[in-house]
Amino acid sequence: xxxxxxxHEHQKTYTTRNADRSWIEAIRKLVEMETxxxxxxxxxxxxxYAKALSDTGVSKVTGVDFSESMLExxxxxxxxxxxxxxxxxxxxxxxxxxxxxxxxxxxALIHHLDDLQRCFQEAYRVLKRGGTFIIQxxxxxxxxxxxxxxxxxxxxxxxxxxxxxxxxxxxxKSKTVVTALRNQGFTNxxxxxxxxxxKVYEQKDELLQDIKNRTGRxxxxxxxxxxxxxxxxxxxxxxxxxxxxxxxxxxxxxxAMKNAKEE
Numbered sequence: 001x002x003x004x005x006x007x008h009e010h011q012k013t014y015t016t017r018n019a020d021r022s023w024i025e026a027i028r029k030l031v032e033m034e035t036x037x038x039x040x041x042x043x044x045x046x047x048x049y050a051k052a053l054s055d056t057g058v059s060k061v062t063g064v065d066f067s068e069s070m071l072e073x074x075x076x077x078x079x080x081x082x083x084x085x086x087x088x089x090x091x092x093x094x095x096x097x098x099x100x101x102x103x104x105x106x107x108a109l110i111h112h113l114d115d116l117q118r119c120f121q122e123a124y125r126v127l128k129r130g131g132t133f134i135i136q137x138x139x140x141x142x143x144x145x146x147x148x149x150x151x152x153x154x155x156x157x158x159x160x161x162x163x164x165x166x167x168x169x170x171x172x173k174s175k176t177v178v179t180a181l182r183n184q185g186f187t188n189x190x191x192x193x194x195x196x197x198x199k200v201y202e203q204k205d206e207l208l209q210d211i212k213n214r215t216g217r218x219x220x221x222x223x224x225x226x227x228x229x230x231x232x233x234x235x236x237x238x239x240x241x242x243x244x245x246x247x248x249x250x251x252x253x254x255x256a257m258k259n260a261k262e263e
Contacts, residue, residue: 017048017198017199017216018048018051018052019048019049019051019052020196020197020198020199021197022194022195022196022197023049023052023194023196023197024052024055024056026192026194026196026253027052027056027105027134028056030132030134030190030192030253030255031103031132031134031255033056033057033058034057035102036058036102036103036132037058037059037060037102038058038059038060038061038062038100038101038102038103039053039058039060039061039062039101039102039103039104039105040061040062040063040064040094040096040100040101040103040104040105040126041053041061041062041063041064041104041105041106041107042064042089042091042094042104042105042106042109042123043064043065043066043091043106043107043108043109043112044063044064044065044070044074044086045065045070045074045108046070046073046074046077047063047073047074047075047077047078047084047086048077049105049107050062050063050074050078050081050084050086051077051078051081051084053103053105054081054083054084058083058103059083060083060085061081061083061084061085062084062085062086062087062096062101063078063084063085063086063087064086064087064088064089064090064094064095064096065086065088065089066088066089066090066091068088071086071087071088074086091106091109091113091118091119091122091123092115092118092119092122093122094122094126096126097126098125098126099125099126099127099128099129100126100128101126101127101128101131102128102131102132103131103132103133103134104123104126104127104131104132104133104134105134105135105136106119106123106133106134106135106136106137107134107135107136107137108136108137109135109137110135110137110172110177111137111138111170111171111172112170112218116172116176116177116180117180117183117184120133120180120181120183120184120186121184124184124185124186124258127258128258129258129259129260129261130257130258130259130260131257131258132255132256132257133181133186133255133256133257133258134253134254134255135177135181135253135254135256136194136251136252136253136254137171137172137177137251137252138171138249138250138251138252139171139172139173139174139252140167140168140171140173142171142193142249142250142251142252143157143164143167143168143171144157144164144167145250146158147238149239149241149245150245150246150247150248151247151248151249151250152207152211152235152245152247153249155231155234155235155238156219156220156231158234159230159231159234159235160223160227160231163219163222163223166219166222167219174191174252174254177254178191178254181254181256185258185259186256186257186258187256187257187258187259188255188256188257189254189255189256189257190254190255190256191252191253191254191255192252192253192255193250193251193252193253194250194251194252194253195248195249195250195251196248196249196250196251197246197247197248198247198248198249199247200244200245200246200247201244201245201247202243202244203242203243203244204236204239204241204242204243204245207235207245207247208232208235208236211228211231211232211235212228212229212232214228
């Protein structure tokens with residue numbers, strides 16, 4: 001079983017939280033946001049990070065996703081943001097015009113793709129010269145850290161080690177990402193690690209309910225309902241203390257630039 005991003009059942013699974021300050025601060029360190037007039041979020045899902053870009057002061061934000069259902073959820077989530085526009089498109093064919101965007105972000109996208117070169121080629125095409133390209137995803141090394149009160153994801157693999165095979169298969173190594181960026185013509189490539197706060201839960205039961213519902217966790221769609229129940233019980237036992245839980249995930253962020261001058 002894998003997640004069906006086109007199902008209305010999952011329409012709001014990526015709309016239920018806000019981007020954390022830790023993410024916004026990381027982006028501000030990488031990008032001079034005051035120079036960004038128009039940003040593009042490819043694989044925008046429920047619009048969480050399109051909203052975050054707007055909140056940093058970006059004048060116009062465009063979100064693109066390949067799921068009409070996800071876009072419906074994003075439209076509802078972003079309805080109070082008049083500067084956000086949403087449209088159907090894929091990472092390979094956005095349907096957008098050339099050289100329109102100062103900043104492009106692809107967060108938690110590339111592990112769903114099997115052709116990085118086509119993805120980066122399309123990003124390069126629609127990015128302005130001198131523009132910035134930000135990719136955020138997990139490498140295999142980011143995924144398999146030990147579970148604890150903050151790194152809840154680690155418990156998934158402790159309870160169901162078979163998930164490691166599917167996770168390893170879909171995650172790109174950093175070297176692969178950097179090589180694909182260079183091959184496409186991007187320059188000034190930088191890499192950083194980020195422990196991003198995913199969500200703060202006031203009580204443990206709130207976290208367990210999110211896990212039971214597989215909310216925003218595509219990996220858990222590889223488990224059936226009984227296995228997810230086993231997982232929530234395992235995490236309940238592994239976290240004996242109640243009270244607030246600050247869930248964090250470790251990510252790798254790659255920053256790349258498109259040359260300002262013609263090559």
